[in-house]
Amino acid sequence: MSDYIYLFRTTAEARRAAMGTPELAQQSMQRWLAWLGDLETKGHLKSRGQPLENEGKLVRGKSKVITDGPFAEVKDLVAGFMIVEARDISQAAELAKGCPILEGDGAVEVRPVMAMNF
Amino acid sequence: MVAALTRIFGVHNLSLAEDVVQDAFCRALEVWKVRGVPDNPSAWLMATAKNRALDVIRRERTATHFAPELSRLFESEWTLAPVIDESFASEIVRDEQLRMMFSCCDPRLKEEVQIALVLNILCGFGAQEIAGAFLAGRAAVEKRIARGKQSLAASRRLFDLTDDDVASRLPVVQRALYLLFNEGYHSVSADSVVRTELCREAIRLTELLAGDPRTGTPPTHALAALMHLHAARLPGRLDGAGDLSSLVDQDRSTWDAALIARGIALLEQSARGDEVSVYHLEAAIAAAHVQAPSVDRTDWHTIVALYDRLMTVAPSPVVALNRAIAIAQRDGPERGIDALETITDAGRLAAYPFYRAAFGELEIRRGRPGDARPHFEAAVHLARNATERRHFEKRLQTCASK
Numbered sequence: 001m002s003d004y005i006y007l008f009r010t011t012a013e014a015r016r017a018a019m020g021t022p023e024l025a026q027q028s029m030q031r032w033l034a035w036l037g038d039l040e041t042k043g044h045l046k047s048r049g050q051p052l053e054n055e056g057k058l059v060r061g062k063s064k065v066i067t068d069g070p071f072a073e074v075k076d077l078v079a080g081f082m083i084v085e086a087r088d089i090s091q092a093a094e095l096a097k098g099c100p101i102l103e104g105d106g107a108v109e110v111r112p113v114m115a116m117n118f
Numbered sequence: 119m120v121a122a123l124t125r126i127f128g129v130h131n132l133s134l135a136e137d138v139v140q141d142a143f144c145r146a147l148e149v150w151k152v153r154g155v156p157d158n159p160s161a162w163l164m165a166t167a168k169n170r171a172l173d174v175i176r177r178e179r180t181a182t183h184f185a186p187e188l189s190r191l192f193e194s195e196w197t198l199a200p201v202i203d204e205s206f207a208s209e210i211v212r213d214e215q216l217r218m219m220f221s222c223c224d225p226r227l228k229e230e231v232q233i234a235l236v237l238n239i240l241c242g243f244g245a246q247e248i249a250g251a252f253l254a255g256r257a258a259v260e261k262r263i264a265r266g267k268q269s270l271a272a273s274r275r276l277f278d279l280t281d282d283d284v285a286s287r288l289p290v291v292q293r294a295l296y297l298l299f300n301e302g303y304h305s306v307s308a309d310s311v312v313r314t315e316l317c318r319e320a321i322r323l324t325e326l327l328a329g330d331p332r333t334g335t336p337p338t339h340a341l342a343a344l345m346h347l348h349a350a351r352l353p354g355r356l357d358g359a360g361d362l363s364s365l366v367d368q369d370r371s372t373w374d375a376a377l378i379a380r381g382i383a384l385l386e387q388s389a390r391g392d393e394v395s396v397y398h399l400e401a402a403i404a405a406a407h408v409q410a411p412s413v414d415r416t417d418w419h420t421i422v423a424l425y426d427r428l429m430t431v432a433p434s435p436v437v438a439l440n441r442a443i444a445i446a447q448r449d450g451p452e453r454g455i456d457a458l459e460t461i462t463d464a465g466r467l468a469a470y471p472f473y474r475a476a477f478g479e480l481e482i483r484r485g486r487p488g489d490a491r492p493h494f495e496a497a498v499h500l501a502r503n504a505t506e507r508r509h510f511e512k513r514l515q516t517c518a519s520k
Contacts, residue, residue: 016144019143
């Protein structure tokens, strides 16, 4: 088994829409908890991660210029992350198909975490 | 939470307070959906809202005027955090909710605007639900809420109400809570008929009123009694399949004995004064129902007499409709139909499905299912949600099979 990180990518707008009304918010929450519960019972969930705020700063290049976001406008805002354990990358990608963010036309980026054996 | 934040930001920043609450709610859900719902979600929400309030005040300290009586304390970091903390302490919040209720019920606003504000700000009602409770249009209610908020925002001294203000505004506050309870009991929102949480919210706020010496008057106790006695019957309103169950078919063993006992105790407490309010009469009617072992052994004479008194103090087409049904129980379906036909102002019931359904029921009872049909067809057409529709469709089938 190896570790894979899921990076949840979406837009600020889709994120807001999912929380648009109390009913939608509750549905969204239930779908997420169901998906996570499923991963957990099957022993794939290594870390639940944390959601990220929409705003932030960007520090770039040798000149180390700090600029504001603007993350709220970007098309694939990283909204959160999570770490799963899977047999290989295709299983990790297969497991990501259950992620509710896809219903809102978002994406899950699946990246193997480099193994460090000491 | 909006009440506590409004005290902090000042009433002229009401929409800011609402934004902060909305924002806290969205954040909470973002985190809960991956981390799971915490054991104490409301404490978590409070903490989030508190932090957001601190952020807002720090960020906009110079640009925005917050509550005048607190603004000096906001200038120093030493006093800022404790003031915010204190504003969220549970007993303060309780007090704020009471004050917020009375502030919304400003006599300069029209009564329906006052009630719409209480429902919107304190109970989180949407315009659609409020429109349902008032038999009014959604756009009109939206306008009402916006106008009310504007006018509240224009008055900067919100929270220093005198005892006289409290006494003169109490009836409006009671009526708002009464409507809130009704909305929960006969919910018109598309997906559910009974929204227990709205009833619970109304009971909570009414108990708050009853517990305060200035507002715990006999009518307040009668109102609380009325709510408990109706709430006791909530578990029986839907049958096992989630369908509406009429009083005749309800399984009385499902009624909540503890709520009945509390309701009766409150009713006795409400009898201390010599005042007989609308709430006293309605609570007495509810008490007659819950204390009867069956529909046939219900004291319909007393109930009709109580409806007669209600018609003299607070006549309304819906009261007249209920009175007609009680008369049918006492004197038979023909007399009931007569009473239905003589309701003045019946035009206001034109969109109310249970009015046509009442005709239908009584036609069936006097053995004319054919005459009942068009009434139930109309009721099906007027039904406001799927559960009501199923209920009337079932009755329609009964007409066909007889």
